[in-house]
Amino acid sequence: MWGEWWAWMAAALILAVGEVLLPSFVLLGFAIGAAVVGLILLVGGPLALWLSASIPVMLLAFAVTSLISWLLLRRFIGLRYGPVKTFDHDINDN
Template sequence: MEYWQMPWIWVLAGVILAGAEMLIPGFIFLGFAIGAVIVGALIWIGLLGNSIAVTLVVFAVLSIIAWLALRKGMGVRKGQSKLWDRDINEN
């Protein structure tokens, strides 16, 4: 069994990416973390794991879907804008 076929490696990668999200917030790594954990679950169930190309495409698609869902659910709200009350070049 190749290392990319082991579900615990995908779940561990997801946990590491979720930890990176805590250090660098912005919902960047969290989408990848969710994608990795779901891929690990799919490999564990037996739905993935025969081809690395298919596994990586599924990981990419799931990560994009998770990122878009996070962005829609927790991102910038409609109509929200940043108000600047002073210019950084003014002294």
């Protein structure tokens, strides 16, 4: 089952739905990693054969792509630097 592309895509879909429920970019990074592994297995070729030959290699590819995608998400979408916006008055005060 680890070598089936549809299992990785199903895991990616479940993790993406989980990201909607718990927004933190962590599950989205895992979803992107699972989708990349599923896409590699779907397309085929020598990389897919190498990945599907060993479960530890496939899990390593999943972990590395998840980490890279999480770091990229964090870099381009994540943290906002700068001053925190504070309000000194209430809109209802006259």
